[in-house]
Amino acid sequence: MYYSEVTQRVIAFIESNLTEEIQLDTFPSVIGYSKYHLLRIFKHETGKSIGEYIRERRLATAAMLLLHSNETILTIAFLFHFQSQEAFTRAFKEVYFLPPGKYRKLMRSIQMMEEEKEMNESKEIKGWSLSGSNPELYEITLDSDVFHTGTKSGLLYSKGVLNEQHFATMMQGFQADDYKGKRLKLSCFLKTEDVLKCGAWLRIDNAMGDTIQFDNMDNRSIHGTSNWNHYSIVLDVPGDSSSIFFGVLLIGQGKVWADGFRFEEVTKKVPTTNMLDVEHLPKQPSNLDFNEE
Structure with a gap:
């Protein structure tokens, strides 16, 4: 598969330590790879450096605290290891285009109006x-x-306790014209709560409506409760492609949040995750008389 265990482990560590002091020199001992290997792989797969990711997630979590807590701006700034309230304000404005105080006031007003509607x-x-x-x-x-x-994510959730016979997807589709003949990578961030089984998915159809490329992370699906992590799918878009569909699949009960979907062209050196690939099939048929266990 294209995305690596290295990236998954780095993100999981960061998500669990957003309010702690995180030094890049500590990653080799925690993750088990050299610092330079981690930096290179993480940047290649997520499009961000580890430092950029930490800063981005700290500011996003700070935004949630501004909206849903009464902690002072100074307290929030120090919680996420900014040297001063002024440094926090400068960084926050770069992402949210408002100083923290105005953001808190404006977003709370908007939230109240949304709740009324x-x-x-x-x-x-x-x-x-x-x-x-x-x-x-x-x-x-x-x-x-x-x-x-x-400021928001997409949430797909079940209304009750369901089993593996039930499933739903939050999805969309678009024309394949701009991607024909290319190798396409879909990536996103997912967070789950008490899910039976879920994952991102990507499907390429031809003009007849036949599926010619497909992956729904079935062989690496997400179970239970998990924090935000990065997932990706890589498929070829053949010349006879007509439509591209993608989304998040939830089987059974639970909640799954999705954010930061991204499409990008990758080189042929990047292996595909296509579940319909002939390489995924056995070379010979088996258990033809049904006597094997």
């Missing part, structure tokens, strides 16, 4: 739709309380 408005998310075998048992919505970056 919530009972009368649909749960639709622009560009995204809910589908699956049992969409009536699931819902999708925007979540301004939990997000990886920015």
Whole structure:
């Protein structure tokens, strides 16, 4: 698979230590690889340096605290290891275009208005739709309380206790014209709570509606509760491709948050994760008389 265990472990460590002092020199002993290998792999797979990721996540978590707690700006600044309130304010404005105090006041006002309208408005998310075998048992919505970056994430969740016979997806599709003949990487950040099974997925269809490339992370799916982590899928887009569909799949019960979807062209040196690839098939048939166990 394209994304590595190295990236997964680095992100998991960072997510568990956002309010702790994180030194790059500590990563080799924690993750088990040299610092320069970690820096190179992480940058290559996520598009960000480890330092950029830490800063981004600290500011996003600080934004959540500004909105959902009464902690002072100075306390929040020190919590995330900024040297002063002024340093925190400068960094925060670079990402959210407002100083922390104005952000808190504005976003709380917006949140109050949204809560007042919530009972009368649909749960639709622009560009995204809910589908699956049992969409009536699931819902999708925007979540301004939990997000990886920015101010919101997409949330797909079950309405009750469900099993593996039920599934739904938060998805969208677009034309394949701009990507024909290319190798396409989809990446995103996912966070889960009490899920039976879930993962990102990507599908390439031709003009006849036949699926010609597909991966839903079935061989590396997410279970239970997990913090934000980075996941990716790599598929070829053949010349006869017509449509590209993607999203997040939730099987059974639970909640899955999605944020930071990204598409990019990669070289042929990057292996695909296509589940329909002939290389994934056995060379010979087996158990033809059904006597093998």
